[in-house]
Each structure stands twice: as structure tokens, then as C-alpha cells.
Amino acid sequence: MSLDTVKHAAETPDTAQPWAELGLKQDEYERIRAILGRRPTGAELAMYSVMWSEHCSYKSSKVHLRQFGEKAPENDALLVGIGENAGVVDVGQGYAVTFKVESHNHPSYIEPYQGAATGVGGIVRDILAMGARPVAVMDPLRFGAADHPDTKRVLPGVVAGIGGYGNCLGLPNIGGEVVFDPCYQGNPLVNALCVGVMKHEDIHLAKASGAGNKVILYGARTGGDGIGGVSVLASETFDATGPAKRPAVQVGDPFQEKLLIECTLELFREHLVEGIQDLGGAGLSCATSELASAGSGGMRVELDTVPLRDATLSPEEILMSESQERMCAIVEPGKVARFMEICEKWDVIATVIGEVTEGERLEIFWHGEQIVDVPPRTVAHEGPVYERPYARPSWQDELQADDANKLPRPASSDELREQVLKVLASPNQASKSWITDQYDRFVQGNTVLAQPEDSGMVRIDESTNLGVAVATDGNGRYTKLDPYTGAQLALAESYRNVAATGARPLAISNCLNFGSPEDPGVMWQFAEATRGLADGCLALGTPVTGGNVSLYNQTGETAIHPTPVVAVLGVIDDVNRRTPMAFTEQGQLLYLLGETHEELGGSAWSQVIHDHLGGLPPRVDLEREKLLAEILIAASRDGMIDAAHDLSDGGLVQALVESCLRGGNGARILVPEGLDPFVFLFSESAGRAVVAVPRSEELRFTDMCGARGLPATRIGVVDGESLEVQGEFGISLDELRSAHQGTIPALFG
Template sequence: MTRDLNVAVDTVGVADATPDEKQPWAELGLKEDEYQRIREVLGRRPTQSELAMYSIMWSEHCSYKSSKVHLRQFGEKNPRTPRLLAGIGENAGVVAIDDHIAVTFKVESHNHPSYVEPKQGAATGVGGIIRDIIAMGARPIAVMDSLRFGAIDHPDTARVLPGVVDGIGHYGNCVGLPNIGGETYFDPCYQGNPLVNALSVGVMPRSRLQSMQASGTGNIVILLGAKTGRDGIGGVSVLASATFSESGEGDARPSVQVGDPFTEKLLIEVCLELFDAGLVVGVQDLGGAGLTCALSETAAAGDGGMHVDLELVPLRAEGMEPQDILASESQERMLLIVDPAKAEEVLARSRRWGLLATAIGTVTGTGRLVVDFHGQTVVDVPPKSLADEGPVYNRPFTEPNDLGLIAVDRAETLPRPATDEEIRQTVLDMAASPNLCDKSWITEQYDSSVFGNTVLGAPHDAGVIRLDERTGVGIAISLDGNGRFARLDPYHGAQLALAEAYRNVAVTGATPIAVSDCLNFGSPEDPHVMWQFERAVTGIADGCQKLGIPVTGGNVSFYNQTGREAIHPTPVIGVLGVIDDVARRIPLGLGRTGDTIALIGTTLEELSGSEWAQVKHGHLGGVPPKVDLDHEMKLAELLGRLAGTEQLAAAHDLSEGGLAQALVEAICHSGLGAQILLPEGADPFTYLFSESSGRVLVVIPRGQELAVRTACEQRGLPITPLGVTDANTDGLHLRDHFDLTRGDLEAAWKGRIGSRLGE
């Protein structure tokens, strides 16, 4: 009979004396063989606290047990670039910008918590990714987000979306970080399972790079930041592996963490002060899995031993048992490893900032993580067994049965508009659709200019931030994904997302140098999902190898499904680029009147997976557009060379919605109109709505056309003049076909999100 664990603490001694006591390993998400392996590692049954720790650290979220066999490709295929200072396995990737400055960035998911409690789920997702940046030694300087929701007209979207946006805006605005862009998409497949992927970027002197290692026997373990409560207990081990029923009810709904951005702001300042003063040996943030993860990972990465007195942890809730304290995901906390001679100074500096800092243990040379609670040992484990030696599954994977049928169901065969008036109306219908319409209802809730270093933000193709006022050096970041393309072909769909993010950075004039990814998929126990995952990971790894840029880290989010229906495989790719002088950046728009509008790239009849097929037919079938990474590299090199030469006035990536949508957005962000003449013999519908990859709309100042055309020809890049910008043209004039006034375009494009949500 199972003992009531609330009566007395389950100690190591009790565990030794009661080897046959029943334990709730299945309820904690462990498999029977996993539980038996824990017993083999320990040579006895685990205590309740140890069982909780193993269930968390061996969960999908923490151990990557279903994904790591495929993620190894990133390390094996990653280009060895001298810029990479820290990569996969660290809290965030770090790349060198120059001899003195480094940048760290990472994207992670907070999907399930954001469905259960939209505002706090999204807010703490932002807070968590910010602390990953702090843990590397950097000052966070910006955030971005990639959001996906169900159908915009569904009642639950009206519940989830405003809360998510409020949470992102509230946390980022209060911490004082600009939100410099991202994306928001709607698709019925995300109904009941929205995706909330948050990215943060930070900057630091290269000399300030921090380590998570708990090294130096006798060093002090200090817990810094907020008190520990009951919020988020079981979050990563339960929510991260939960699926939601058709009604939206979760199999288990533990409390979602509650964020305090003002404490986070103090945490940033305290940590940076301690780092600059050389007072910290090692540092780890407390996010998913709380103390369990921080203690085991720092101990495993260091000398391998640590002793902690759990009763010293400051609590904000009464009656918390040791397993509760270890599993709590209370926010705004960091774990510091400090030399004993410097510990008092660390505590004093923290107090001056009004933050709690408490010595809770020491680094040992025993090779064991030992946790006591009021004088009784409740944990005694080898930390590597928690952090590094969890189960690894090479799960079966097989191509979905319907993929062949989907491939032949091509959108190119669907009925299409036949007259100029029908094409004209299609331009307006597309501009008004949820995925293509103006997103300012969302982005205006975010502060995009705090710090005064935002050079480009939403709705530009990438966000651009100045790092150094003296030299003007800066970075550009884009965050992109396309679940429909990945559903049709996960290998090429993932590469299309990579190519789009790479191109979006390039159109600002920056040189892409690094990647972070967030891989959102259904259940890994479904062989069809695992096939999608393996194909997508391989596509990204091969693509980055070809482009010569490393994957520096990221996140895997499984179990994104409602009932048995998984979301579209949705790899979201963040690309970071460097620009020598942000004054050279290339903006979105139409330049000056009389400038030439041209298209770089080739337009093919590629409509499968397109916005047109979705908006006009609700169709998903065929094969996605071809991707040519050699072409993407040549295009990026060209744009980087032309930036700042006065040979380009503006540039805009062509992606969802094709040329028609790029023209709509360029016109709506400019005071000019556009006179367009399509190439002779071109089919207007295909030319306007195809989503062929590797294309950029450019605006060339008068007198520079020959220079730009020559530069394209030298690189084998096709360039097609399309028309001119014109202050006297009201909107879009497509010669020989139709006119759309600025009023027509803005009426279709603007204000759609708020009105569809009833705001």
C-alpha cells in the first residue's frame, strides 16, 4: 500500500528501508522501463523528490529523448565558423560581431502554457528566453515573436490571441526591451494548440562570456531573485507532453508560471554588475524544471558534486514539500556559483538592488548531487544521470500514408480568375486575408523603440538594431516559418523557411551569420510525425551546411496536437545577420518618384501551399516551391554589396502572397504609387500570386539601373524591370489590366485583425 507522502518526508534512508513501496511513476510521465532504470542508477527506489526530478529531467522538454538522435546532425554538419563562440548545449548561441563585441540569441516555445493561460503563458515565455540571454553574460537588447493561432473567426482565437499579445507586450514593455518584429499566422490546424515562439537577443563584450559550470570545490551556490512558490509545478513534464482534447481540455493542467517583469529588470542589472565585477564563477537561469534543472545541469557541467540545503530556499507559499520546491518553475530566478571570498559581496550588491540572494549550498568533489531538507537527505544522485544520461529513443518513423495523394493534388490545377476584374478583386481579397493583412493591431501593443537603437522594426522584413553608436555596427534578425509548405514536404519546407529568414536578413543589407530554430511538431510517438521531424531537421542541417552558417541552438516542442490531429510540422527559423553600419540598411517602401521598380529572381507557376490556394479554395496539396540555396547566397551577397551604395532605395522579400502582396505592402508604406508593366507574355495571375522562392522586389534610383543590372548579371541573377514609382499615381496601376487606388488597398489591408476579433 502506498504511504501517504504528506505525513513525513520521504528520505534516502526511508527509500532504502522500503524498496517495494509503490510510486506514482506513470502519473509523472515515466515509462516502466525508465522507472526501472532509475532504480538501477540509484541501487534502490528513488525518493519522492528524486522521482520528481527524474520525471522532469527525463521529460521530452528537458532531455530531448526523442529528438537528440536527429539533432546531432546540427553538430555534425555545422560549418566551423570563427564567429561561433558558444553553440548547441549552451543556454543560447553566441557569435562574434567583431574583435570586441559578441551577440547571443535564441528562440524557444511556450505553446501549451499559452493555451492554458494566454497572458501569463506568453509573458513567462518572454521572461524565460530573456534569462537565457542573461545567463550567457549579455544584456538583452530586443525580443521578437512567432505566433500561430487557429481560424481567426473561431471563438477560442478571440480568447487566446489578445491574451498572448497582452502578455508579450506587457512583459517586454515593462522590462524595457523593444519588440522588433516577427510573424503572426492563422490556420485551423492550430486550433486548440497555438504556437508562441519567443526570441531574444543580447549584446556583450566578448570577455564577459559566462559558463554554467559549477566548478571549484567549496564554492558557494547562491539563489538570486524571486521567492519560490507553487506556480508551474510540473510544467515541463506535464504541459510539454500534454495533448488537448477536441473540447480543448488538457489531459493535465498544472498551474502556469506567473511573471514579474519588474523583478526581471532588476535581475538583468544585478547579474551584469556581478559579471563585470568578476564575482561569478558559473551561472544558470531557472526556467523550465526550476531548481531541478539548474542544480543538475550546473553540477553535471562542473566538478560533478553539489550539496544543497533546501530549507534555505526563500518560499512564498506555506507547506511546500521538497519535491515542490525542486519542481517549482517560479520565474525571475538565477543560480550563481561564487567563490566563498566573494559571496558576501554578491549578497550585498544584490541587496542594494532590492533582490533576494541566498546561499543555499556548496560545490563538492563527491560526484553526487545531495539535497537535504531540515537535516534529512531527500536527494542523493549522480547529476549526470539527470542532466546528460537520460533515455534516448530512436523512434520509428514512416512517411505519412496520404503524402503521395497530397503531392498529386496540385493547386496549379485549381480554378483561377479569368478576367482582369477578377484578378483585381483577388488582390484585394488576398490583402484582406488574416495572414496577409496589416498586423499593426498586434505590433502597436509592443514598444519597438525603447533604448533608441531600433533602426528597423515591424513591418520590415527583418528587425535591425544598432549595437555601437560610434561605429554604427548592428545586427538584423528575422523569424520565419511556413507550416503548409512543411506539411507538403518537410525537408524542402524547412529549407524554404530557412531561405526566407536568410533572405529577409539580406534584404536589409546585412550578412547572415547564424541560425536558431524552434521546431514545433505533434506527438513523437506517432511515426508519421517523427518522419516529418527527421525530414525537417535534415533539411535545416543540410541547408545551413550549404549556406555556411551554423545552427547555434534552439528548442524542440512536441505533442502539439488536439486529440489525434497534429498541427502542421512547423519549423520556425531565426536568422541573425551583421551589418557594418546601420546607416547603410535598406528599408521597405518605394524610394522616390521616378525610381525603377524591378524584380530579382525567377517567377514560375508555383501555387501549391500558397496563400492564394488557402484563401480562395481552402486547399492544401501539391509540392512546395523549389528552393535554390546557391541562388540565395548570390542574392544575399548582391544585396549586401549594394547596401549603402545609393544603388538601392528599397527592397522587399517576396513570400506569402507573392508579387501582388509585396506591391500592396510597399505602396501602403510609402506616399507613392506604382506604375507596373508585366513582362511581355507573362500570365498576370501567375506573375502576381506565385510564391516562387528566391525573389526580391527592389527599387533602384534613377541613373543606377545599369549598375544594378550589371551586378546581377555578374552573379547570374535574373532581373526584370517592372515599372516606376510615381507620386501622381494613386495606388497601383497595372498597365493594360486594372487600377487599385490607395484607398482601395488600405481599406482591404488595414484594420482587419482587430475588427475580426471584435475589438
């Protein structure tokens, strides 16, 4: 192909360029020309197109995401906030923890195994780039209808990709979600989270400073897989014709990544790295422009020195390739030799591809000819910012008026029993152990809680038993009914899940999955959900440390439910004081914390029994959530409770069944006076948990709840081998287990 050089571009202003095919709008292309004072070269056009894509630039969401900074609560624990590869929080004893959740949605629909696998690989490198050792992963997943033929194509591949990559890395998978809904049929959501641990002094940032310092690309060779990759795939809607674009999906090699992790951590230990960036979305275009933009000077890169898997790649393709398992480091000249020795020890290819310069330009050369000469900030940080029009959808009032509380309810105890079993066996409420058993949850030996517990928990110091807990939650049904409240419910549930295990919530990351930003109704959902999340984080004192926005999640004109996924990270001083969810001993007293109201909008019961979505979601009381969390944490620390389980999807009966089955013990339950047994069992009121209290601690526990003003109602006792709701029905543990555990294997096994 003919090579566009900077000089040639300046001399040929009228040459036609494929800006539209690369996803740029005409005004964006004209802005690039204005920035450069000429038309871009082919290589520059490639760089701007991927870096200004929706996935990389957040051009439609920036104006709303600013709230996370503007409304950020004061929090002494926050060490690194939004803007870096991942946020970092202080967890005490000199330790810092970094965590982040990202999306790999579109690639996982096209090529389920590699899409999901490289999603894990990418988020792990984000955590590694902060200076941390990755210690655990999680995966919030959403698929189409469980019985749809295409779900049978996508789900097993995604699960195998997550398990295959994570297991090979030796990282425990400690939690996540699996949700089915027809709205995700042509657009599954594959979100991936990673947690990493380091000492405070080990934090690294993505910046290129120090003129004369070398730019070293290390890791796998650059190939033709993933050209444009997620930066392009995630920046447009799918048409209804199904999978295509396979070459844009990256191919992962977890064994190469494992070497890269150990190599990088040794480089950090010897203080050989001045700045570092992983190569994820937009590949070298991102790494070079972001490092240069965040640094104090410019950068010169010799692109023809990049090690290739495919010698036929053009410069544009090399710049756009999202081949996996690659990192870019800034290294002082005197440390290069030792850097190379360590890479060779780990069998990791490393090449000096350039250096930091005195100037303010990113200059890239190909066989001696200059093909890029740009101000790096305009590529990395000064892309387009859109104030997209947004408006409350015309159907929102009608949807909210369609009250789920008016749906026909069970007319008898037998019908109530039948509906309990039906909800319990539905794909969303059924056990996901067929899926999670494919993940190694206990590798490394520091996992103390994992699925199906309320939150995953890992020990990070073996001498003191300091640990962290992480939960992810989101409910697209709630958020469709009311985006502001739905986002806060996701935050509240994740916060509650962490507190239920005894950990103190510290900070959040989020993955905001929505439809096309060019639809004013979708943009309204996004604006409302973001506002709800920012307000909620301020009220709970949990800053947003970073995250991901995934837009264009729709097929044709049909958008997914708005699905903000919220990950909350908490700290626990001693993992031996953790609270599990299992009812382990006969005679434990069961208390329901919080208040139960008639709240069935968006509920599991309304979905399973009536295939209905309408009304309003449960109300949110964030002060009550804080109080509940404080009680759960204090009770865990002081040995007042033996088990705790938050109440969310499926209501109280779902939580009781899960805790009974987890511990192998039944329970006798008494419906409180004046409360409809149906509402008692199926309401999804927020701010609630069920706890098992040893008889010896009952007085101390109830006194604490009374003194703090938290409603605590004794509802029963752990007893027998069945779940008995007195005056209504009894179901043996065997029957419950059969209903709860048989569904997913029957669908996918």
C-alpha cells in the same frame, strides 16, 4: 506528508511510487532504479520526471538533432554552440551577440496572458545567463482560425502578455510573425526570441566548478505556480476538452525580472560569478543538476534554505516549481559578501543554498535529512534517448498529387483585381499593426528597423553604428506538403529577409514545433524537416547555435502542421546603410530579382481563394539564395538601392502593396512578356526580391546583377497614388490600405 529519505528508500524497495502520474514510462522508472541501485526517493523521482520529460531531455529528437553538429558548416564567427543556454556569435569590434528562440505553446493555450508573458521572461533569462544584456525580443505566433471564438480568447491574451512583459522590461519587440490556420485551433504556437549583446570576455557558461564555491539562489521567491510547468505541459498531448491545468502555468513579474537583469549585469561587471544558470523549465531540478553535471565536482544543497512564497510546499514541489525570475550562481566564498551587497542594492533576494563539493554526486538535504543522492549527469544529460519509429504517411502521395497549379484561376482582369484585394485582406496577409502597435518597438532608442520590415534591426554600438538584424520565418503549409523542402524554405526566407535589409546572415536558431513523436507520421515529418534544415545550413554556411524542440502539439489525434520556425541573425557594419522596404520616392525604378515559375502549392492564393492545401511547395535553390543575398548586401552597402522587399507568402503583389503602403507611393507595373499576369502576381517562387533603384544607379546595379548571373527584370516605376498593373487593373492606395489594414481590428479590436 511522510518524507522519503535516501536511507529509507534503500530499505523499502517495494514501496509503490507515482512514476506514471509524473509522466515517466515504466522502463524509464526501472532505469532510474538501476542507476541508483535502489528505488528513488520522492524528491529524486520528482527531479528525474521533470528532467527526463520531452521538453527538457529531447529524448525523442536527440538522434535527429545530432545532424546540426555533424553537418555544421565551418564558421569562424561561432563562439558558443549547441548545448549552452544560448548560442553566441562574433559580430566584430570585440562584440558578441547571443540569441535563441523557445516555445511556450501549451501554457499559452491554458492561460494566454501568463503563458506568453513568462515565455518572454524565460527566453530573456537564457540570454542573460550567457553574460549578455538583452537588447530586443521577437515573437513568432500561430493561432487557430481567425474567426473562431477561441482564437478571440487566446490571441488578445497572448498579445497582451508579450506586450505587458516585454514593455515593462524596456525591451523593444522588433519582429516576428502572426499566422492563422485551423490546425492550430486547440494548440496555438507561442514562440519567443531574445537577442543579447556583450563583449567577448563577458561570456558566461552554466557550470559549477571549484570545491567550496557557494551555490546562491537569487531573484524571486519560490511558489506553487508552475509546479511541473512547461516541463510537464509540453510533454504530452492536450485532450479535446480544452483548458485545464492552470496551476502548472507560471506567473510572471516583469518588474522583478528587470531588477534581476540589472543586478546580474552588475554582478558580471565585478567578476563575482564563476558559473550561472537561469531557472526555467524544471526549475531547481534543472539548475542544480545542470550546473553540477557541467562542472568538475559535485554539489550539496540545503533545500530548506530556499526562500518560499508558500511555506506549505513539499521538497518535491520546491524542486519542480517553475516560478519565474530566478537565477542560480556559483560564487567563490570570498566574493559572497559583495555578491549579497549588490543583490541588496537591487532589492533582489539572495540566499546561499549550498556549495560545490569534491565528490561526483548531487546531494540535497531537507532539514538535515538527505532526500537526494544522484549522479548529476544522469539527471541532466544522460536521460532516455528514443529512436522513435517513423514512416512517410500514407496520405502524403495523395496530398502532393492534389496539384494547386490546376485550381481555377481568375478568368478576367476584374476577377484578378478582386482576388488581389481578397488575398490582401485575408487574416494571414493583412496588416498586423493592430497587434504590433501594442508592443514598444523603439524603447532604448537603438531600434533602426522593426515590424513590418523584412527583419528587425538594432544598433549595438552608438559610436560605430555596428548593428544586428534578425528575422523569423516558418511555413507549416509548405512543410506539410514536403517537410524537407518546407524546412529549407523557412531557412531561405529568414536568410533572405535578413539580407534584404543589408545585413550579412551569420547563424541560426530554431524552434521545431511538431505533433506527437509517438505517431510515426509525425516523427517522419520531424526527421525530414531536421535533415532539410541541417543540409540547408551547411549549404548556406549558417551554423545552428541552439534552439528548442516542441513536440506533442496536437489535440486528441489531430496534430498541427509541422512548423519549424527559423531565426536568422545577421550583422551590418553600419546601420545607416540599411535598406528599408518602403517605396519613398516617385521615379524609383522597380526591379524583380530572381525567376518566377508557376509555383502555387501551399500558396496564400490557394488558401484564401480555394481553401486548398495540396501539390508541392516552391523549389529551393540555396546557391541562388546565397547569390541573391550577396547582391542585396552589396547593393545596400554601396547605395545602389533605396528599398528592398523579399517575396514570399502572397507573392509579388503582396510585396508591392506592402512597400507602396509603407512609403505612401503608388507604382506602375508592367507584366514581363510571356508571363501570365496571374502567375506573375501570385506565384510564391523562392529566391526572389523586389528592389527600388534610383535612376542614377540603374546601370551600376544591372551591371552587377549581370556580372554575377542574377536575373534582374525591370518591372515598373514608383509613381502616382495607386498600384497599376498595366493592361490588367488599378487599385488606389486608399482602397489597398482599407483592405490591408481593416481585417485584424475588425476581428479582435
